[in-house]
Amino acid sequence: MLKFKVLLLICVVVSTGLQLANSQVPKKLTSGEIYQQMEKLGFLGSVLYVAAHPDDENTRLISYLANDKKAHTTYLSLTRGDGGQNLIGPEISELLGVMRTQELLMARSVDNGHQMFTRANDFGYSKNAEETIKIWDTEKVKADVVRAIRTTRPDVIINRFDHRTSGETHGHHTASGQLSYELFEKAADPTVYPNQLPRLSTWQPRRLFFNTSWWFYGSEEKFKKADKSALMSMDVGVFFPLLGKSNTEIAAESRSKHKCQGFGATGTRGLQMEYLELLKGDLPPGKSDIFEGINTTWSRVPNGAPIQALVDDLLKNYKFTDPSTSIPALIDLYKKVQKTGDPFWKEIKSKEIVSLIQRLIG
Ligand SMILES: [Zn+2]
Structure with a gap:
């Protein structure tokens, strides 16, 4: 009996070890992928994308910024998604937050973005931003947003959600836009969260955008007719010959990492427009390059x-x-x-x- 138990223990240890070894296999890059990473060495621009939950992020835009613009691209998810549903297992609440954290990290390893979080609790559905702000430990969340800005030093911040439309979507969503909007200048103020200094330095981003799309207008038809003269627009459907993939195909692979949400996206090829509305800072004259007029070279x-x-x-x-x-x-x-x-x-x-x-x- 003892022999059997020892044998069983050895089996468990060996199989666990193998699983760990398997999960730690480093990503092996092709020659084309290595070249693409090398191209990043010559681009010194940073962008921070802000939303509320794992899966809120626009992976098409994140992948485009990281892989086509070569920018240091970070997604700040205020929560870890503990309040969501789990379609693939029994884990809910904190354990679901652990799963969704890992899924976001995997998504970023596909689209080459970086990932950050705040201490905001995903307590489940919230009717509006005011309720969310009341329930969250908002001072801590604000400190974390400022810390994220000071850590990633973004030239540009992009909000996924409109800060002006409380009640039209999940309160966490609107609150993420409101906090980003409010704190845009605060990260540059040395009297704001001075305990973060001098380990981090103050930072003033140049531009703040809202990543709008037709669904914020109610329908594709309404969006087609809407005045877009104040919007930036860019085709993120670029194709990477070195990778044999389009940007939207990479974005779909990234999106499909959100397994406990049941997401599986199919990649597409061809034109894919993204729209940005300027909220603060100066509108780039060409209205297509978020870094226009910003020195992103080594100089x-x-x-x-x-x-x-x-x-x-x-x-x-x-x-x-x-x-x-x-x-x-x-x-x-x-x-x-x-x-x-x-x-x-x-x-x-x-x-x-x-x-x-x-x-x-x-
Ligand atoms: Zn969400």
């Missing part, structure tokens, strides 16, 4: 200007049939980046370079 950081040419050389000399030949240039780039004067971009780009070197040495 935005002290001692950074010479780095841009090194990244250009790295891309020019890249060998798709033998990516490992880029390792010496990446090590040299890493050393030079350490001499630049902006801790924020130094940390982000150093991590990206180290990750690339790890991929290249296998």
Whole structure:
């Protein structure tokens, strides 16, 4: 009997170990994917997308910003989705929040975005923003939103929900837009949550947008007829030849990670328009590039200007049939980046370079 129990224990340990090992298999990038990650090294722009729940985020736009614009793209989900339904298992409340947190992290690993949360509790459906603000520990949530802005230093913030239409959707949704709107300038004020300083520095984003779509207008018909002269618009249906996929196909793979919500999206190809309404800051004259007029090159950081040419050389000399030949240039780039004067971009780009070197040495 004892022998049997020991054998059983060994089986459990080995199979658990195998499962863990399996879940920790690193993502293996193709030569094309590595090149695309390398292109990111030359773009220094950050964007923060704000909504209330795991699954609120527009993965088409997040993937477009991360993979086509090459921006440092973060989704801030105020809650972890504990109050939702679970279509695939018995977990609800906190355990569902754990699942949905993991699903968001998996979604970001597909669309190359980053993920953050606040301490807002998903207590279930809320009729309007006023009720939500009353029930939430709102001071803590506000502090977390300001912390997210100071941590990700976004040039642009994009709200998923309209802050002006309380009662028309879940109260958490409207509240996410309201907090983002209210705190847009506050992250730059050193008297606001000074305990976050000096570990983080103050930060003023340049622009705030609302990511509108036809369903905020009631119908596609109404949206077609609506005056869009004040809106930015962009085709996020771009195709990535290096990946053999369209942006909307990547977004669909990302969206399909929300398994406990029963989501499974089919990718499409071709034109896919996204619309942004400016809420604060200056409207980019061309109305199609959220970073227009913002310096997103290495010259935005002290001692950074010479780095841009090194990244250009790295891309020019890249060998798709033998990516490992880029390792010496990446090590040299890493050393030079350490001499630049902006801790924020130094940390982000150093991590990206180290990750690339790890991929290249296998
Ligand atoms: Zn939601």
